[in-house]
Amino acid sequence: MDIKPPNLWQFINIQHSKILSEVFAQCELVLLVIAIVAVTGILTGVLVHRHVALVEAVTGFWSIVYTIPSLAMLVFFIGPFGLGWVPAVIALVLYGQLPIVRNTIVGLRSVEPAIMESASAMGMKRFTVLRKVQLPLAWPVIIVGMRVSCMLIFGLSAIASYVGGPGLGDYLFSGLSNLGSFNSMNQTLVGAFGITLLALIFDALFVLVKKITTAKGLRIA
């Protein structure tokens, strides 16, 4: 007797609890990585932005890291860390650095000299200038860097399934590698559409967060 494979909707219906748990795992992974990238990337930017030589060294370094093929990068970390979350998180954190480090530096450096001079002439100490003036003014640029990082991380998080990372990438790859077999098409589609949809939702969230967290005085045209 010929058994017909389920169509996509039936497949989702049957597998919905597993799909949902992979969606959550995916979100968890991306949020964890974004959090680490944001903290380390902004900190790096803040520390180096005033010194041209350091700026060039740091952006140069992360540019090189960025050019390493993603699969190779993931595989590097299997050696020391085995399979699973750890190599996936490390690889994604490294990949996500460049946009946010670069945007933090650009944002901080592009604050008008007159504004910086006024701030110190009012008697603000260096750290107060950073906290009260420079970071709020650079924030819209920094958050765009975070958004770009986030999209990058999403793309790579699918590939991270190769090293046992969590998320919808499993569906994508097991579907692709068994193409032609029972349910493989459904798996591939769930993986591909799922990741795309999640990425779009995160992107929209960033637009919203940018709007909410940007000082009102800067939003006025």
Place this chain on the structure above:
Amino acid sequence: MPNVHGEEIRLEKLTKRYPNTEKDAVKEFNLTIPAGELVVFVGPSGCGKTTTMKMINRIIEPTSGKILIGGKDVTHTPAHELRRNIGYVIQQIGLFPHMKISDNVATVPNLLGWDKEKTKARVNELLHLVGLDPAEYGNRYPKQLSGGQQQRVGVARALAADPAVLLMDEPFGATDPITRVRLQKEFRALQRELKKTVVFVTHDFEEALLLGDRIAVLSEQSHVEQYGTPLEILSNPATDRVKSFVGDAAAVRMLALVGLAGIDVLPGTPATVTVPESSTLREAMEKFISGADSINIGTRGHLTFDALQDVIAKTRAAAK
């Protein structure tokens, strides 16, 4: 709030040499700026006048020399403490675009840890003082104000903690001519009331004449060509450089600096034309040019053209 009057500024052998340069940008600059006076540094661009001014609040650190404010050596005071007692206004204004106008003005009071009520009262007082209604403008952002209004806020922000000293670097230079003249006149009136010690940098000699109690004419490396009242500089330019800066119309410009209040007049008021006693020689001269034979000076007396010429000659002689 009580108004803190200015304190004397004394600059001794103040020198700035930038790294990897052959010459001092400012060389052994000596000047005493009396308490409560507005002194204008005027000179060609690149002469070091702005550098000199910025060394007073150490936005530019001097290479050597001394800065004394109110007799106290502040050359090595922590910079942020020094600056909180020195107002600072620059041509580019430099308001913080992400902060409301009221928060911009409150910058230094907040740094000094004033309580909220006191700060709020002071912000309102200052916005009134510079001609902006706090209710209307306090909650706006810098981008929502015109250039002239922004610079009024700049002046208010500089005065917020009632500093003894005010540094101004071409503050009205970026505004249109009509706004500029209005801001200059308003600021002159404000300064007469506040009596801060003001160092005002400009390359506009007209502005220097209008605002300065004294003018320091500077040339390369911030060399002081002449330091004196506007009248002294116009009537007796010390060097050729000062002469070229003053230009041809020195005598005419001088007329605008001398008020009619103190001059000798002829008794009686027989003339048909009257000028108020608060006018200047220039306004009196204008009446003669327009055809008057003699003019009444308020109700105090009158002047003929010959008498006016005598007055001018005496004024010039007195200034020398």
